[in-house]
Each structure stands twice: as structure tokens, then as C-alpha cells.
Amino acid sequence: MSELDLPPSRDTEDIRFRTRSIVLRQLPFLAILALAIAGVAYTNFSGKPLIGYWEFLALAIGVVCVVTEWTERDDRQARVRLVWTQALHWIAVLVTMNIMLLAGVQQLLPAPATSLVLLMLLALGTFLAGLNLMSLQMGFLGLSMALAVPAISLDQAIGALSDFGCGLRDRPCHGFLVAPDGYASI
Numbered sequence: 001m002s003e004l005d006l007p008p009s010r011d012t013e014d015i016r017f018r019t020r021s022i023v024l025r026q027l028p029f030l031a032i033l034a035l036a037i038a039g040v041a042y043t044n045f046s047g048k049p050l051i052g053y054w055e056f057l058a059l060a061i062g063v064v065c066v067v068t069e070w071t072e073r074d075d076r077q078a079r080v081r082l083v084w085t086q087a088l089h090w091i092a093v094l095v096t097m098n099i100m101l102l103a104g105v106q107q108l109l110p111a112p113a114t115s116l117v118l119l120m121l122l123a124l125g126t127f128l129a130g131l132n133l134m135s136l137q138m139g140f141l142g143l144s145m146a147l148a149v150p151a152i153s154l155d156q157a158i159g160a161l162s163d164f165g166c167g168l169r170d171r172p173c174h175g176f177l178v179a180p181d182g183y184a185s186i
Contacts, residue, residue, distance in 0.1 A: 028064045029137045033144060035060070036119075040148045043115045054118040055097060058125065062090035065129050065138060085132065093125035120149050 039053050065086045073079045099105065100117050109117065127142025129135075 028068055029141055032061055032064055033141055036145050040152060043152060050115055051101060054122050055094060058090055058093050058122055061126055062086055065133060069133050089129055093121060097121050116149050116152060119145060
């Protein structure tokens with residue numbers, strides 16, 4: 001009987017179980033990261049701010065913080081403290097996000113910037129939660145969301161430059177026609 005014909009050994013099953021266990025433990029963080037990337041992509045393509053989406057994501061991250069750290073706390077007092085500190089932390093993030101949505105503040109920001117500000121506040125809250133919980137995964141998640149803000153800004157700036165210059169002569173360019181002499185006309 002060759003090695004290929006032998007049934008899987010106990011070591012192989014242990015490795016598969018450990019791999020599944022690691023993936024399952026990382027699943028909440030991967031789900032939040034996927035939701036953040038989806039929000040960034042939607043903001044990028046639609047150009048519309050996702051106000052309620054980022055608030056929902058803040059609540060979801062708060063729940064993930066509590067759920068993933070729950071088993072690390074041994075006694076009831078530590079668990080109650082975990083819930084209260086995370087609740088206060090995420091309430092502060094949500095209040096700050098809603099201050100940015102007040103009419104007086106909105107007058108100072110262009111519409112596309114609102115979603116970026118909310119995402120940056122969410123990234124900061126996530127990173128700080130990671131520091132507070134000593135969670136490498138949560139800190140990385142916050143850092144990833146923070147890095148998405150300049151990526152979106154750069155993409156929007158490149159899109160604005162390409163819309164302005166178009167580079168195509170005698171072709172429509174978002175309401176403008178670039179004449180052969182190089183000047184745009186409406």
C-alpha cells in the first residue's frame with residue numbers, strides 16, 4: 001500500500017481543524033473589512049455619501065469588539081467593563097459622526113468629502129478600539145480603513161483631472177466639446 005492510498009492521518013485532520021478554527025476566529029474581522037471595502041467602492045463609483053452605512057458599520061464594529069473579546073474576559077466584572085467601555089467608545093464615535101452631519105458643519109464641507117470624513121472617523125474609532133483591547137486584528141482593520149481615505153481622494157482627484165482635461169479632441173467630455181484648437185466649448 002502506498003502513501004497515497006492511506007487514509008488521512010490524525011495530523012492532517014488536526015491541521016485542517018486548526019486552519020478552520022483560525023479562519024472562523026478571523027471571520028468577523030474579514031466581514032467588517034469586506035463591508036468597509038464595499039462602502040469605499042460604492043462611494044467611489046456613485047459619488048454619493050453613505051451616511052447611514054458608516055453609522056451601521058460603527059455599530060457592527062462595536063458588536064464585533066465585544067463578541068471577539070468576550071471569551072478573553074474571565075469574570076463577570078471584566079465582561080461588564082468590556083461592554084460599558086466599548087459602548088461608551090462607540091457612542092462617542094457616533095456622536096462625532098453626527099456632529100459632522102449637522103447643517104452648519106455640512107455647509108463647510110463639499111458633499112463628496114462627507115463620506116470620507118465619516119470613514120476617517122470610523123477608522124480612527126476602530127484603530128483606538130484595537131489599541132484599547134490590545135487587538136492586532138482590530139488595529140489593522142482601523143489602519144486599513146484609514147488608508148482607504150487617501151486612496152479614494154486620489155482616485156477622485158485623478159477622475160476630476162481626467163474629466164477636466166479629457167485628452168480627447170473633438171469628443172464630448174461630460175458636457176464639454178474640445179475643439180480642434182484645444183479650447184473647450186459647451
